Amino acid sequence: MNIADSLRDHYVREFPAEAARVVEREDELPQELSTLSAESLTQLLEYSDPGRLTSLFLSLAEEQQSRVLQLASIRTALLILRALAPEQRQATLDALPGRIRTEYSELLEFPERTAGRFMDRLQARYRVEQTVGEALAELRRSKTQRVRSLYLVSGDDVLQGRVDLQDMALAEPDTPMSELLNPVSGVAFLTSTEEDLVKLFDASRSDSIPVVDQEGKLLGIIRYTNLFQAAEEAATAGIQRMVGASADERALSPPLFAVKRRLVWLHINLLTAFLAASVVGLFESTIAKFTALAILLPVVAGQSGNAGSQALAVTMRGLALKEVSTLQWRAVLSKEVQIGLINGTALALTCGLGVWVWSQSAGLALVIAIAMLTAMVMAGIAGALVPMVLSRLGQDPATASSIILTTVTDVAGFLSFLGTATLLSGLL
Structure with a gap:
């Protein structure tokens, strides 16, 4: 070289x-x-x-x-x-x-986000019969970095306990490792889920967790940094999937790589946009007669979209952190309906007053107030149920929730506003 x-x-x-x-x-x-x-x-x-x-x-x-x-x-x-x-x-x-x-x-063969995917392979095996000097020499040969403790095994590789490097540094080289042995507060198995691992780390307050088989033999070690990185990647990937971008895409990924993964979802979004537009087309005559409706239409749709996104984010976080399960959909739905009623009523009064001042039309103010209340309740229902239904069907809620929610809130906003205007056209 x-x-x-x-x-x-x-x-x-x-x-x-x-x-x-x-x-x-x-x-x-x-x-x-x-x-x-x-x-x-x-x-x-x-x-x-x-x-x-x-x-x-x-x-x-x-x-x-x-x-x-x-x-x-x-x-x-x-x-x-x-x-x-x-x-x-x-x-x-x-x-x-x-x-x-x-x-x-x-x-x-192991599923995603299980211990088998997170663990580091063993660079060396440290045994209870070794001395401190022998174990440190083995550690130097393995060139393992960022280690705070070593896990000791018996002659048949069964996990016996752990020894802190600080204790080894203070001990004499001929001190038996068995004298420094501490019990292991928790172990993981190859199929332990990410949630199981988070609980183990939280309970043990350790920087690493040993992975063992059913016989207690040491297979590998999961570092806290590995799990934290995986959880961070999962969170950011979920954000990307919610808007139709690939979890593998990065800020500097090649353009064609990004296009191939985004284009499918953009086409799906385009189809749903046509669905929402077709709803507006049903009320073409009403809009032609009362042009003010076209001006106010984005107001209702935009507010329902924001409300739905809030409900979606809270529900998805609850599912991800296991705060709720799909069996509790009624409780989550009831909460979001109540929130929709309260927020919808407040916004209906504010928006109705603003429209009345702008248009001097009490009928138009009443129409948008009713539509705002209806759309807010529908948005809350959609934000709660969409991720619940996807989870119950075994799908990842982050993958399609956003696009489905956008379609539902747009259609609900357009229908509530234009439908109410058509029913109350005599007041406009």
Whole structure:
């Protein structure tokens, strides 16, 4: 490796996030970076946009691919493997050492957002019969970073407890690790859900949780930072999915990558917009006779849309945090109907007064007041029921709730306003 290669390797290793942003501007990994060490390439992929991760990985030589998968975090490795075509995935797995190949094959079978997806593989095993000096030497050889405690196992790999690094640092090198052993406050299994893990971390107040099998054998470790990152990604992905953007898209993702994922939902939104427009078309004659209705129509639709979004956000948060379940839909619906009645009444009075001052028409003020109250109640009902129904059907509420809600609130707003105006046309 010449001086230029050494400098590139050092830059990528020390500033992986910045290097990843530079590389993402290219269609594939630049030829100059093919000489990077496997460690630096792994760092580069760890910080890369998930939308570009697979293409960057495939631009590596086969030997580099195998080495990167051995060094990468489980999260990154699984993102890569799951994005490959079945034939490519099998060929890539076959090139890995037997133990790691088996591990990844098993992890690929686990559902999303379970402990098997969050845990770090064991870089070394620390046993109760070791001394402090032997355990520290093993830790140095493993090059594991950001560790505050070690988990000890027996001869048959059954978890025995944990030892704090601070206690090891203060102990003599020949001190048996068994003398420093502390009990483990909680363990996770491969199928433990993200909610289970959050509860474990909250109860144990620890920086990590061991993952064991049914026999108590240590399989891996979940770091708090890994779970926090996953929860953060899930939250931001939910925000993106609510507006029809892909969870994999990032701010600097390639335009075509973003277009392919957004365009379908934009077409769906277009169809729902035509549905709302057709409702307006039903009252064409009424609008032609009373042109003021066209001016005030967005007011009712806009207010009902905002009210529906508020109810939707609160309901989805309650479902995500397990504050409510779909079995409690009646209680949630009752609450939102009450809120709609109170807010709708207040807004109806305010809006009706404003329209009366503007138009000097008591009939028009009455129409928009009735429509505002009706639309607000309908928006609250939609905001509560849409995520509940989607969850009950086994769908992700974040994926389609926003588009469905927009359609419902628009149609409800248009129908309530124009329908009321048609019924009370004699007062206009």
